[in-house]
Amino acid sequence: MTNPRVNKSAGISWWWVTLFIVLTSCFAVLHLGSGDSTWWLWPSTALDAQILMDIRWPRLLLVCLNGIALGLAGAVIQTIFRNPLAEPGIIGISSGAALVVVSALYFGWILPTAWSLPVLGMAGALGAFGLLWVLAGRSLQTIRLLLAGVAIAALGSALLALILSLAPNPFAFQEWTLWLMGSVANRGWEHVLLMLPSTCIAVSILFWQRHFISAHVFASSQFAVLGFNHHRAQVAVLFGLTLLVGASVVSAGMIGFIGLIAPHLVRLVGIHRPRALLWWSAAVGGSCLVAVDTIVMWLPTRQELPLGVITALFGAPILLYLLHRFAAREAGHA
C-alpha cells in the first residue's frame, strides 16, 4: 500500500509553494519600494537608507507578523471550535485588548514611553483570557468557551462604543476608529519587538499542542481515550491564542477577515489536514496581509486606508464565493 499522506502533500504542494513564494516576494519588494520609483531595495542616499531601515522594514515585518498571527489564530480557532466561520475575535481577546488601549487613551493612563500602550493592551488581552477561563468554568467545554467568548466580545465592543461616543475630542474619536479598523502606519521597531517574541512564544506553544489541536477532527466524546490532559492542553492553546491576538491588536489594531479567510484559502488549494492547515494558514495570512498593506501603500488616497477596509473588501467576496461553492457541493452531494 502506498502512503497517501506523502503522495498527496508532494503532489499538490510544490506548485503552490513556488507560486506562494514568488507572489509573497513580489509583494514584499513592492511594499518596501512603495511611494518612490527611484529606489527599491538599494537606496542611493543616506535618507533613503534611513527610511528603508526605520520605516519600511519594521512596517513590512510588522504586517507580516500580524498576518502570521491572525492566520494561525484563525486556523486554530476554526479547528478547536469545529466551526469554519469562527475567527480570532470570537473569543473576546481582541475586544479586551482594544478596550484597555482605548480606555488608556481616554483616561490618560499611558506613560510617556512607546512601550506603555502595547503593554497595557497585552494586559487587556490577558485579562480577557482570565475572564474567559473563569466564565467557561474548569471543564472548558467548547460550547461554554464559545458562549463566554461571545459574551466577552459583546461586552468589550459595547464598552468600546460607549467610550468612543463619550470622547470629548472628535479628532480622537476619528483616530481611535481608524486604529480599531487596523493600521500599521507610523509603527516602528518597538512594535516589531513587541510582536516578535509574543508570536514566537505563541507559535512554540501551538506547535507543542499541535497534536491536541488536530485531534479535534474527532468528536469530543473520544478525547478521554486520546491521551491528552484536556484541561491543561486547552489552557495552553488559549494562552497561545491570547498572545497571538493580543499582540496583533496592540501593534496594529483590529484587522478583520484575515483570520477567517486565510484557513479557507488554504483549504481551497486542497490542504485539509489540521496540522498542515495551521502552518499554511499562518504563511498565507502573512502573505495576504503584506499584499493588503502593499495595496494600502500604493493606493493614491488622501489619507491611508485602514487595513480592515481592504481585507473586508477582498475577504467578503471570497467568503461569498466559498459559501456558493459549499452550497453547490452540498447540493451535488445530496
Added chain:
Amino acid sequence: MLSVDQITVAQRLDPVSFTAAEGEVIGIIGPNGAGKSSLLEVLVGSVLPQSGQVLWGGENIIGARPMRRRHLVSYIPQQPSVFADITVTELLYEATVNLGWSSVQQHDKIAQVLREFDLQPFASRSILRLSGGEQRRVHCACSLLNQGALVIADEPTAGLDLYHQLMLLELLVKRARAGALVMIALHDLSHASMFCDRLALLDRGQFIQIGTPNEVLTATNLEKIYRVQVDWFCDERGVAMRPHRIIDTP
C-alpha cells in the same frame, strides 16, 4: 480483570457493581435511557462517577493518567463524527496520535485495519463523501487502531448493513479471544445472545441482572423491562426471538 465497584452517576446510574475478565465479551443491554452509555462513559473516563471505583488489574482507572488510558482503552462512541474534509487514511493517521508508533508501525497498522474493515476501496476518499455506514466503519477502525486491552463499544453496529454488523461483531469477539475484555452496548438482542458471553441488563439507571444470555433473556425480563411479548426459542446455539406485541402500560 475489570472490577466495577458501586459506580453511581447522578440522575443516570444507581450503584452498579460487577466483575469481568479478559477474554470475555460482555453485552450491555437495556431499553433507551437505561444507563448503558453512562456506564460505558464512566469506564472510558469521559464521565466522572459520583462514587465508586473501576479497578483494572487492581489499578483504579478512573483517575488514571491520560496516556495510560490511551494505551489501555479502545472506545467506539455512540455518535462519532469528524470535523475535517480529510481522507480515510489521513483520519487513520490522526487516530495514531499519542501512541508512540514509528512511521513503519503506523503504516502497517493502518494497512491492517483498512483490510479488516473492508475499507481499502475508500482509503483515498474524503471521509465526508462516504455513506453513513461507511463512515461508521472508518470510525470503528480509528477506535480499534490502538489495540487496547479494554474494548468499549457503544452501539457499534448502528447504521451498518447486516454483513458489516456481523463482521464488526466477529472482529470484536476475535479481539476478546486474543485476550482483550470487550464490552458492547447493544439493542439487537439476537446479536447480544449470539456474540456475548454474558449480558448485563440495565433499566432506568438500575442494574437488573448479569448472566449468560439464556439467564438474562427470559420472557419475564423482556416483558418487564422491554415491554414486549416475544416468541422465543432457546437451544445450545443461543436464544432466538421474535417480538410480536407491545405491552401497553398505564
